[in-house]
Amino acid sequence: MRPLYQFSGQDSFLHRLDPRTKLIFVVSYLLISFLVPQPWILFFLLIAAIWALAGISPVEYYPFLLLMLPIMVAITLVHTFLIEGAPYFWSVQLGRVEVGVSIAGLYTGLELGFRLGTMGLAFTLFAMTTEPFQWGMSMYRWGLPYKVAFLFAFAIRLYPLIQEEFIVIQRALKARGSNALSSFNPLRFFPGVVTTAVPLGLGAIRRSQDVAMAMELRGLNLPEETGRPRVLFRDVRLRAVDIAIMAACVLVLAGLVVARLVARSLR
């Protein structure tokens, strides 16, 4: 199991796409999920696409699915109970209030839950198939200053390390007899989070100082010093397939928006 949102390091059709293409695809997909009536189809379609086009089976990111599941279930249940209107699966009169499980609520809850799941999954697809530095450099090609783009990519590169550090700290907390981070009691859980933040935060500060020094020693500021612009050894360029996918995303999105507007005007 990899830490969540970590680049998978494989070579596939999705991995080879330009990060900008994937970003536009992800944003379009999210918008589409709000425009179509049955977002669970898009949710499962995305799982299939990640498997077929990136070679990443759900086993590799099941912690993410496990993390999303209670949130999706909670959203569905809340709407099932809160949205009123017949037909009901089941209802009971409590004094003057009728509490019921409505079919309309269930559908609304499922739609919202799956939309949320689709959003998370789309970003997971992006993170697992996009090398952070390609992403950073593509932003650089679109005008972001090099240092900002590089440090942004580096922050993503650092994320799995911090996640691993967090797991070790969580174990260290257990070794000191505290189970606060596994507690469902917020009065125990949140102080536990604060306690964990001390070693995690101080470790991150220490690490950032060491990394900043190492970057300077490897010549981060040399181009500014010498006035000779940096050369990118492995540059990012949009290919025909990237442009085709971007265009398809925009067209599908535009088509759906138009169809929805037409449908609304006909009603």
Next chain:
Amino acid sequence: MEAITLEGVGFAFPGQPPLLHDVNLRVGEGEVVAVVGPTGCGKSTLLHICAGVIPHFVSGELTGRVQVLGEETRQSTLARIAARIGTVTQDPENQLFNLIVADEVAWGMENRAWTREEIGAGLARALDFFRIPHLRDRITYDLSGGEKQRLVLAANYAPRPDLFILDDPTSQLDPIGASEVLAGIRDLSESGHTILLVEGKLEEIWALVDRVVLIDHGTVELDAPRDELHRHLDVFAAAMVPLPQLVELGARLRRGGVPVPPLPPDVEGAAASLASTTVAPAQAAPEAAAPPAAAPGAAMDPPRLRVSGLAYTYPPPRRTEALKGVDLVLPAGSVAAIVGQNGSGKTTLARCVSGHLRPTRGTVEVSGRDVQRMSVRHRAAAVGYVFQNPDHQIFKDPVLDDVMFGPLNLGMGGDEARESAERVLRALDLWDVRDLHPFRLSKGGRQRLAIAAIAVMRPPVLVIDEPTTGQDVHESHAIMALLRDLARESDQTVVVITHAMNLVAAHCDLVAALCQGELIAFGTPEQVFRDEELLRRTFVKPPPVTALGNRLGLEPRPLTLDEAVARFAAGALRAACE
């Protein structure tokens, strides 16, 4: 021309007394100079001064003249100084910024505005030089520690620097990783590069070093050619910096009047040198031999720690079978070491013992109780686990509160927790710093604090992962002696995961050697270190004096330098009498 010239150099961090003063040092082109000294003596600071980090990145009061590669560092900028120097520090993790190996090596050349063709050629040359062309497209965080540090060396080598500054580049690595990196440094020195390095393992770099500079009390106490070091035993002893074990053995014997030539640091060479003399070490009487070991599964009533048929397979997609049915019984009051190369299953075993991992098969019992059936609190009270990095285990400020945190979690009253904390802090020599923030302690101090924070809960079993990583030899022995005292005085069973075999030999009662998830050897250090062939399977090497004992057939094998000196001196005395 000299690569580095320091004249009357001093340095003090803001608001602190001078760390370095009157430092004079010259490093000629093509020379390899090692800097040694006790922890906190200013070795790394000296390297920072040479690399231009001081005064351009780290502030403080720098005095004297610092000239590196013909340039006064104060008059230049860090970028310009660094452009001609390859600097490698201890932790490879903090020196890798890219995700793909090729990008990492290319990055320095990109910053120097080399053309794509030049970068491609430099990349291939650097990867070939450090024998890692097969890693070119790998993800950096998937590499082993040794591979990561070799990659850092390659990334620094690629832009063709004129000088290498290496700050203890093997201190965070396991023996395999360290040997890989040392091979890289050896290649650098053989190709004529100028190198200034701090390295704790002097015996490992012996062959490639021209001179050794000893820093103590903030200044250069000794600057001598390698082959003359044996003459300066007192200076090294005063600084509590060890010479290579066999070099020191020879020097101490000669000082004691035993007619032996200066010994080289390698076992074969030392054995050959001794063979050319008439000196024969004394064989101990049979009754002085080490007591028999507690064999796996031996009857001990009740066994403090019993590991039975322990197996662990990591979940998919990793699916590695890390432990394959390990049996182990450890008595109360003993210190046991778990040794073996990385990936042999040491940490997995320790995590199963401490209950952080649930075994796939088998059981772990502490005083007859199954660890997996205990709650988090009961488990913390039964098995203490000290993680490798002390900084991951600091939860409270100041030191006293951090030590009291565990007992309070276990339901101890405030007064009782404070009393227990005071006792442990005094034993660990931390009572005087009880009101400081833990991060103001030295690395050794924080390591002792991590041990205190677990020991205060008085667990019957104490598991410690690499308690001496990054510590100098003196501090390492102090920590291990302390663990032995804890085991003896509190009747605790202490389990230590370590790669430092000289510490195992000097302080541990039992050794368990793991190889690919299996227990391949178990017994006293004297017993286990006899079978070098078996230990080689898991990349464990006995201490040099023990290995020398193996070559010479000494019974029992000497485990420490003191033992070896006594045996050879007694042998020489007997020969003289005869």
